[in-house]
Amino acid sequence: MIGDILLFGKKKDTQGFGEESREPSTGDNIREFLLSLRYFRIFIALWNIFMMFCMIVLFGS
Template sequence: MNAGAVLNFKLKRRELQGFGDDGRETTAGDNIKDFLLSLRYFRIFIALWNIFMMFCMIVLFGS
């Protein structure tokens, strides 16, 4: 999740044609693309979590 949030992909959501179902099934690629797009909103939280974890590792495991 860290790598997906940090990477800067130029992904776009699939456009729906008209109302309701457009006749296409959602593929695994579409689901992965949607997941990576949703990770963008959590970039700051994930970055702060990583900094906190690095601090904890230095404090707890540093000699």
């Protein structure tokens, strides 16, 4: 997926003295959004499985 490719290219945080804290760039914001979107899609998938289970158990008989 495109999200996996963008997340793979995420910059590594460097640790050193004298670094200035900077504003997150547009690319960083897009990567964070895609990561949160991935977690949201996992939640939706689990919710759908739960709903199918409920439909089978409650309305199947």
